[in-house]
Amino acid sequence: MAARMNPDLRKERENASFDPEKITTFLWGGKERVQRKRELEFLALNDPDYQHEDLNFMSREQQYETQLKKGILMVTKMKELKIPDEDQLFYTSAVLVSDVHPMMVHTRMFLPTLYGQATEEQKDKWLKLAENYAIVGTYAQTEIGHGTFVRGLETTATYDPKTQEFILNTPTLSASKWWPGGMGKTSNYVVLMAQLYIHSKPYGVHSFMLQIRSLEDHKPLPGVTVGDIGPKFGYDVMDNGFLALNNVRIPRENMLMKHSRVEPDGTYVKPPSTKLAYGTMVQVRANIVMYSGVVLAKAVTIATRYSCVRRQSEMKPGHPEPQVLDYVTQQYKLFPYLAAAYAFWLTGQTMMSVYTTSSSQISKGDISVLPELHALSAGLKALSSAAANVGMEKCRLACGGHGYSHASGLPRLYTNMTPASTAEGEHVVLMLQTARYLMKSYNQSLQGEKLAGSVAYLSGVQLVPAAGRTRNMLDLGVLCDAYRHRAGRLVHEAAAQLRSELQAGKDQADAWNATSVDLVKAATAHSQYFVVKNFAERLTDSTLDSSISDVLTRLCQLHALHGLVTNSGDFLEDGYLTGTDIRQARRHINALMAKLRPDAVALVDAFDFPDGILNSVLGRYDGNVYEHLLEWAKASPLNKTDVHQSYHKYLKPFLEANRAKL
Incomplete structure (x- = not known):
């Protein structure tokens, strides 16, 4: 018999404007890949050898021992099952859930x-x-x-x-x-x-x-x-x-x-190049971009489903408590990060593709691709890991008090994601590495050299925009142009500031340090432009039918508009956009959220995380949250006995002594 479905979640799924399976196919690379993914996940999630007490109820030593045992079992079984390298992530994700194992760095x-x-x-x-x-x-x-x-x-x-x-x-x-x-x-x-x-x-x-x-x-x-x-x-x-x-x-x-x-x-x-020794770092950074999108997608899935199950307060006196997701403020907390999860998921795929292509060229002796590969992986790793951390905390807050519990799955997801902002390169330092490449590329363009790849746009930096234009702020071309202009201008201004510091008599190191805030800002804008442009380009895929294209376009628009409004000063500073443009962008965000509201659950379902991988009571596919919260709590080791031994050791004598004094 099928599990009972929470009626609110059932209704959400029935009212979606598209078939989530089509987006799942798009996100995971085709029907065959999705089928293979599900087969391996089912195999791992239903293997009794991997079942154990919740890690949250274990000491650190017990957690280490449990995951080491699982890691060894996993390696052994993957060999027995002859799972090829390209499929192993499907299996390992299901075995390890939201965690790692002590031999992970070996791999x-x-x-x-x-x-x-x-x-x-x-x-x-x-x-x-x-x-x-x-x-x-x-x-x-x-x-x-x-x-x-x-x-x-x-x-x-x-x-x-x-x-x-x-x-x-x-x-x-x-x-x-x-x-x-x-x-x-x-x-x-x-x-x-x-x-x-x-x-x-x-x-x-x-x-x-x-x-x-x-x-x-x-x-x-x-x-x-x-x-x-x-x-x-x-x-x-x-x-x-x-x-x-x-x-x-x-x-x-x-x-x-x-x-x-x-x-x-x-x-x-x-x-032939000193950067060749850093190939491992570049690969790990490319992986972190992908990982950031996936982990943010898990957090958004949990918070979105729970926001449909949870009913809270009165929107209208005397009416039933509404679903929390019906509050526009809740949508504003979650939907931009739903859009960001899609954006970084797709950016991660592109980054891995660039890495694979570049590695092939490098192995053939062509090291000309190294500087851009290094700069791109550094900036995108810094941007995606920071965005994922902020987004995951927003998701936890959006779940209210229950988001604070390990039962939600969010604390473990969040704490395991936070190292990504410092591991394999600290956020600001990586942005400055990207900035160094941008400065070099921009100066080459001033010498008349033709730029290619992710910095090609720096050849055409227009410092004086055409005035008085009315823009359609939903047009992805217009939004990409705005991000490109902003990135180009900030690169130009950082270069001018650096030149000014040098002309004032500072040496290169001191001038760089004095300009570093502007340089980080320019590198961040460059990386954000890449993400927005990549998202828009992925939507030109001819295999997408209109229902999928429509909803993904809304997500892309929301991602771009939210970033634009959040950084509105950058776009307004030189008059490229006007106050009217920004106000229009804000109105579009509200309208997009209203259009995305009926599709929110279907959009997180499309990520295709089974409950065993999501590992969250709040984010359960069936929405039966409260009964399972109580069940989870009862499993706490503190509940193994009605009276804990510490009562007899400490609390009882303390209370009896105090009563005796009265």
């Missing part, structure tokens, strides 16, 4: 670094071991005193030509490696980022393969001090670690030498 950073930076001989030596989990590795870059500034890393690798070895040291406290996931207790190998020294001369940061624990008893090897860094804001299941090294020697062949190398006599052969 996401350790292996990709070996693929991208090891020579063929080194791959023969280590890849089979790593791919078959005969060894487990992590990626050790960040130090306790240095993070995003890779050139400032203090860990050293000093070459000794007599023994043909590198001597590895963390010479200061601040040089200790800090944060690598899985290093605390799980990994026995690391890819170590360290400053290379040959004959006392520095050659910059390079990567080295280092064994840190015995393969016999897992104890740290001589000269290695390693452990777990303790509880964090999220990811309780992950054993992020610290690592200190004291004169640890490794063979010369343990330097990853695909791009640069050290000969036996100490001769250094430099790489």
Whole structure:
């Protein structure tokens, strides 16, 4: 018998203007991909080997042990099931739900670094071991005193030509490696980022393969001090670690030498580009853009469904309590982030496609694509992770008091998303990296060079817009033009400010620092333009029927208009838009929200997150929230007995002593 459906949610689904399945197909890449996704999710969600007590009711040690066991089971079963690489994410997402496992960095950073930076001989030596989990590795870059500034890393690798070895040291406290996931207790190998020294001369940061624990008893090897860094804001299941090294020697062949190398006599052969060593980082950043869209989509799904189930207050005296989503203020909290979830989901797909194409070119020796790939991944990673964090908190607030409970699924989603704003590059630093590329590109355009790719528009920056135009603020072309103009103007003004600081006598570093707020603003505007333009371009897909095209167009309009109104000063500052344009944009937002209201549940259903993956009592597909909230609460370990042992130890004597005094 089919599960009972909350009548409010049933009504929402019956009144939708489109078939959510069509958008699901669009978002996941076709009917076959959707079918494969669902098969693997069903397989994982219904496997009794993965069932366990709610992680929220466990200690950190229990969470680590549970997820390690699940991770090992998962790796073993994926091999038995022969799940290809392109399908594994479907399976792993269903196994891990809204979390990770302690060997995750092995898959996401350790292996990709070996693929991208090891020579063929080194791959023969280590890849089979790593791919078959005969060894487990992590990626050790960040130090306790240095993070995003890779050139400032203090860990050293000093070459000794007599023994043909590198001597590895963390010479200061601040040089200790800090944060690598899985290093605390799980990994026995690391890819170590360290400053290379040959004959006392520095050659910059390079990567080295280092064994840190015995393969016999897992104890740290001589000269290695390693452990777990303790509880964090999220990811309780992950054993992020610290690592200190004291004169640890490794063979010369343990330097990853695909791009640069050290000969036996100490001769250094430099790489064709210093940026080639950062391929792993670019891949991880591209993944974070995709991840941001998916995680925001989960949060919006939870908050939207719950806002239809929850009834609150009186809109009209004497009438029944309305659904919370009927309040326009609630729509204004949620719908812009529903639109943003779609925007970043599609941007993530584009970013991964750009990364794949660029990697193919780089592997063939064409490194001309590296600077744009680096700049694009940095800006979009910073923008998407920040937007996801803000949006998820809005979703939690939109769920009222129940959003504060772990039963909602939102606290765990939120705390596990927050590292993305600092991991693999802190937000502002990444925006400044994008800004550096924008400044270079803009200056090239002033010299008459033709720009291509994401910066092509900088060749045609128009500083004096045509006056007195009336604009249709719902036209996606008009909105894209406005974002392009704003980005171009802010890049131009940041460049002018930088030039002014230099002309005032400041050196390059001080002038850059003095202009940095303007530079971050320009890079943010550039990244936002890319997202809006990409969303609009994806809607030209000829396979979309009119009902899907219509509703997705509304989302794209809302995303662009909300960003425009939120940053209205930028668009008004030089007279490109007028006060009338902004007022029109505000009215359009209200009208779009009214049109999207009947489709809200269908739009979150289209993300196609089964309950087992959403892991939220508030966001259940059937909407039966309250009975399951009570059921969830009863499962708390504090409820295993009617009277907790602490009553007899502490509370009873305290109360009895106080009563005796009366």
